[in-house]
Amino acid sequence: LAKTTQPISMDSYEGQEVNITCSHNNIATNDYITWYQQFPSQGPRFIIQGYKTKVTNEVASLFIPADRKSSTLSLPRVSLSDTAVYYCLVGGSGSQGNLIFGKGTKLSVKP
Amino acid sequence: GAGVSQSPSNKVTEKGKDVELRCDPISGHTALYWYRQSLGQGLEFLIYFQGNSAPDKSGLPSDRFSAERTGGSVSTLTIQRTQQEDSAVYLCASSPRQILYNSPLHFGNGTRLTVT
Structure with a gap:
């Protein structure tokens, strides 16, 4: 089962682009x-x-390199309403049971 | 259309009592998951149902936890002899089919369980 690693938290300001990377070796x-x-x-x-x-x-972009060992979620021009926890989930092949979520990244957007 | 519905939204119970949590998945969704989320933590997998196949119970933390899915639709998660460490939000999710490509998980808003 693919385990994922994400930063625990990130801070940003309104209008900025935010990139959250998830590792899944x-x-x-x-x-x-x-x-x-x-x-x-x-x-x-x-x-x-x-x-x-x-x-x-319409809300985000997802960048995945050729080796697929990581992925980056890109949120363009964030607003206060984008303050949330973001989870990366890897799976969907074979047995669908036991889908493991990581601990997520808490994004805080400031004015 | 209607999303995943969970009831009750909040449940307070005394230590040692049994509780039942209900999940109504989106109509026609064959896959159903239960997760547990403790305060400020990530999602902990509990159990997975897919159609008529035997459920994947590998995430259930103890034999006090059990779940059923009747008629391939409604699911009930039962916790017997509740303990304070069972306090958490219990989330249910469903998806249209087994393969998750283009059929992501749809979550309910959870049941917040507090054991006093």
């Missing part, structure tokens, strides 16, 4: 990389998913 060939966002008193919410190279949607 033992990612399996068929694993996907998915990022979730969690606000207090809510369950995590899907942000973006990718397998390799770059994926972009």
Whole structure:
């Protein structure tokens, strides 16, 4: 099972671009990389998913290098409402049980 | 459409009592997960159901914890003889199918359990 490592916390200011990197050295060939966002008193919410190279949607971009041992979530021009905990999840191949979430990165956006 | 629904949203119980937590997944979702989140911590996997297959119970912390999924839909997580260390938010998630590509997890807002 692929274990993930993320920074515990990050600080940023409104309008800046934020990049959060997740390490997953033992990612399996068929694993996907998915990022979730969690606000207090809510369950995590899907942000973006990718397998390799770059994926972009309306809220974020996901950069995955060729070796896939890490991934970087990029949030353009953050606002106060982006203050949340961000989780990187690696899995999705073979048995879907026991999907392991890391401890997440607490992003604090300041005015 | 309706998302994942969990009830109750809050539960306070006395040490030693049994509790049942309920999860209504999104209709048609075949995969269902339970996670536990202690204050300020990440998500701890508890159990996974997929269709009619035997559940993956590898994350259950003790034999006081059990879960059922009836008719492939509603799931109940039961904690017997609750202890103070069981206090946490219990999150349920579902996904449309076994393969998670393009079918990410959809979480409920959890049940906050407090054992006094």
